[in-house]
Amino acid sequence: MVLDKLGSTLRKGVTRIGNAIFLDKKLLDSIVKDIQKALIEADVDIELIFELTQKIKKLGLDENIKGIDKKEQLVTLIHDEIMNILGGEAKELQLKKKTKIMFIGLYGAGKTTNIAKIGFYYAKRGRKVCAIGLDTDRPAAMDQLEQMCEKAKIPCFVDKKEKDPLKIYESYKKDLDKYDLVLVDTAGRDGLNKELIAQIEKIDKKVKADLRLLVLPADVGQTAKTQATEFQKALSIDGVIITRMDGTSKGGGALTACAESKAPVYFIGVGEQIHEIETFNPRNFVNRLLGMGDLASLLEKVKSATDEKQAKRIEERLKEGKFTLRDLAGQLEQMNQLGSMDKLLSMVPGMGGAAAKIPKSELEKQEKKMSQWKSAISSMTEYEIENPESLEKQTSRIARIAKGSGTTTTEIRALLKQYKLLKEMMNMQNPEKLASGQIDKKMMQKIAKQMKGKVKF
Ligand SMILES: Nc1nc2c(ncn2[C@@H]2O[C@H](COP(=O)(O)OP(=O)(O)OP(=O)(O)O)[C@@H](O)[C@H]2O)c(=O)[nH]1
Ligand SMILES: [Mg+2]
Helix, strand or coil: CCCHHHHHHHHHHHHHHHHCCCCCHHHHHHHHHHHHHHHHHCCCCHHHHHHHHHHHHHHHCCCCCCHHHHHHHHHHHHHHHHHHHCCCCCCCCCCCCCEEEEEECCCCCCHHHHHHHHHHHHHHCCCCEEEEECCCCCCCHHHHHHHHHHHHCCCEECCCCCCCHHHHHHHHHHHHCCCCEEEEECCCCCCCCHHHHHHHHHHHHHHCCCEEEEEEEHHHHHHHHHHHHHHHHHHCCCEEEEECHHHCCCHHHHHHHHHHCCCCEEEEECCCCCCCEEECCHHHHHHHHCCCCCHHHHHHHHHHCCCHHHHHHHHHHHHHCCCCHHHHHHHHHHHHHHCCHHHHHHHCCCCHHHHHCCCHHHHHHHHHHHHHHHHHHHCCCHHHHHCHHHHCCCHHHHHHHHHHHCCCHHHHHHHHHHHHHHHHHHHHCCHHHHHCCCCCHHHHHHHHHHHCCCCCC
16 A cells, blocks of 8 residues: 555554553654654655644643543544645546546656556546557657557557657547547656746647646655646646655655645556556545544544543552552453454553564464453452452462363463563553553563563463
């Protein structure tokens, strides 16, 4: 997927918001910092990033909004703001029954390739498409268009000898009338200069294109703003195709820059193959970046990851400095609802990073162990649950619990060991520090090591 780094950071941010027990300033700062870094890497304008993250912080720190409401509003804000900087609500490219599209852009932007891609795209959707080559500047331009159109299986009109694009057009005019979508290839330049403007205007006077689409490569990043604005001023373009989104991390910059210069992006190129083109719609794009079909299902996920009562309870427990097997069981329960071990780890502030380093097979093994531990806990007496230390060296009690829960004494001991470790962790941290995700590094390493199975249970 394009912009996958930005996507994974945003998904992580949203997940951390959903899973957070304490959504405080430190946690928020750390999420905002990650989002900022990812947006900078995607080459998004620093001012846009600043505005966006200020909004997240302002809402995040608003004392009047609490709990799940705040989580929902934050996720909605991130979703909507990213969608807005990508261009907001957008319409699909509207084609008339008969449409001529002229492709405009600098050298190597992707005009010729995208004529074939878009031709292929619309031909598949039932349009009668053809292409015409009017790039008489570059020697191999006609051959390239021919080859590309052959791949797309669309007819293509070229003249390898004629040097006047207007004459080429005139000679095929009657043929072109038979098609309902005509794609016009034009020559590029190193930069937008008077000569290119004059040439395009001259061709367009003849062709009378319904749409002029600017082709921009994604690797220009946010400088796309200058290009889009200049082309818009000089040639009144109707929209943009951003190509090579697959080969750069700067695509975010190109997309947001076009949105800023009010040039709608209609398509993005995501690979060299003929079918590797996608219609661009900011809403769908952001939904995909966030890893969800739509905002509603994203919010649903955030809601189901939130157990307000559980969070309150743990918060109180931590403040009291208490942590019993019941709390551990509660966490296991919540983890089971969420469905995976890494969620449990990310619920413990500061543990998200450790979870990411654990291989999946190991997590599955741990999940199985967790379910055994859960049945072990349910075979204990109230007193044992509240005071797990009382079980230490009590071989007969441990054997009873093992038997009652269909596990082994080794597993019960492992559970007690894990509990001790977690308790140690809780005790070592003051609650504020823990809430902000500042878990002692050594302790985190110790837990991560155990989870990795280096310490045998
Ligand atoms: N990876 C990748 N490569 C692309 C994409 N779109 C175009 N390209 C490549 O970009 C290069 C330039 O594309 P062209 O279509 O020749 O560009 P042009 O604008 O017609 O260039 P000129 O005719 O020289 O002005 C080619 O090697 C294409 O294969 C894309 O979406 N992804
Ligand atoms: Mg070309």
